[in-house]
Amino acid sequence: MTIEDIEKEIIDEFDLFGEDWEAKYEHLIDLGKSLPLINPEYKTEENIIKGCQSRVWLFSELINDKMIYTADADAIITKGMVAVLIRVLSNQKPEDIIKAKLEFIDVIGLKEHLSPTRANGLVSMITKMKTDALAFIK
């Protein structure tokens, strides 16, 4: 599936909850619990994403020309957001990742987490995922 396809799938999934933000966040928390966990050996100080009130560890690697991301976070809502991002961007080509607009974040009602004052680092996470992808483009 392309990045856009997965974004569409997530939008449909969140659409089911309509305006019920509690259900939406409960779903996000469930997604957090399903996050593909980072190998503990990569859960290092240097893999921590700065600018997060909760700690997020992200590990990126290139396997068969596709980016594979694994991560962990100590706050569950943050973990949910990381899980959504990984679902969209992991297993995709670096060229496609750096071009991704990720408009679905706004559509599913998580836009508030993009505000720099939230200090949860959703923006830092996206930046880190894209920079890591960029590093693998020859």
Add this chain to the structure above:
Amino acid sequence: MIDQNNIREQFPILNQKVNGYNLIYFDNGATSQKPISVIERISDYYKHSNSNIHRGVHSLSRHATDLFEKSRHTIASYFNINNPQQFIFTGGTTDSINMVAQGLAKNYFKPGDEIILSTYEHHSNILPWQLWAQENGGKLKIIPLNNDQTLDYNSLPNLITKKTKLIAVTHVSNTLGLISDIEKIKTEATKHNIPVLVDGAQSAPHMAIDLKKLDVDFFVCSAHKMYGPTGIGLLYLSEKWLNHLALSKTGGGIIKSVSFEKTEYVEGALKFEPGTPHIAGAVAFGEAINFINRISIEKIFEIENELVQYAQEKLNELPEIMMYGKNTHKAGVISFNVKNQHPFDVGTLLDKYGIAVRTGHHCTQPLMQHLNIQGTVRISFAVYNTKNEIDFFIEKLKKVITMLS
């Protein structure tokens, strides 16, 4: 009898919905809201009185100067000090502490000197001293905590050496709300002739402070946590330091005469206020003190203390809650965590219910390291908060706990 509705009506910002719920503002430790009298004072100042102070011969300048100095008087009498010149208007607590640190560095500290701080300190009462210590081979010594998270005053005699040149402590922990016993610290300091700086950022908004009685060398606080505007605060100097503290910044408006060789400075507070100060802010700060005086700071303490007691009681009923600083001697602040949950998650979900709390390390990372935690959820009260708000908060906190588990 104080009518809580009457108080709330004076704060227009409280009358709004956040995420579809009535705003509940429990982040007063970060900054308090402003009553209409303070807001209008700022606007009136610019509408009717704005002019530069202390130099103009024209009537408007005299009028602005009068308002500015009247505010200094109001503040001085609020803190029970006869000489208003001992109160310098600064940019806020951080600015005030930096002014003291830079001033003392010029003509008082010697390389290798020691400064005593407490485990409670906010970063703003650590970093200026740490910077000086790093540059001058100095040393910071830290008053440890007892098991109940109160300060271990018995450690003081062991911390003090011949090189101790200052004790700088917070009056109230911004994270735990616990009140430091300044008298005990002062007694020990006096024995060795060591000056004391008190960071009053979190005490001045909540409790009566008599600086004559407290008799410390430096006292600092910010207007914006005391119903006043942002960008203005105080540096109180004892008579001795008013004459001895070296200037850390200089410029226009504070001189008697200037030649390229030599400058003669004015005396008193003005010497420390170069350039055009935040006049509207200073005037509105006085108005904030008037607001406090109309209720009385003793009454405010009583109202807030009742809220603290009530909230602690309710939080204690929840088995999932870990409370820090379980001590009754608190000023307006409660810190807690939900067991096994990150404070960020708790704060994010409470916000969805329109409840503003603070989460994180609260700029007290050394205290967090001592408690061995990443952060806490902090609720902090002001005079306009109510038990109904606490009830709603507890109801939603229970819901949040269910959502997260």
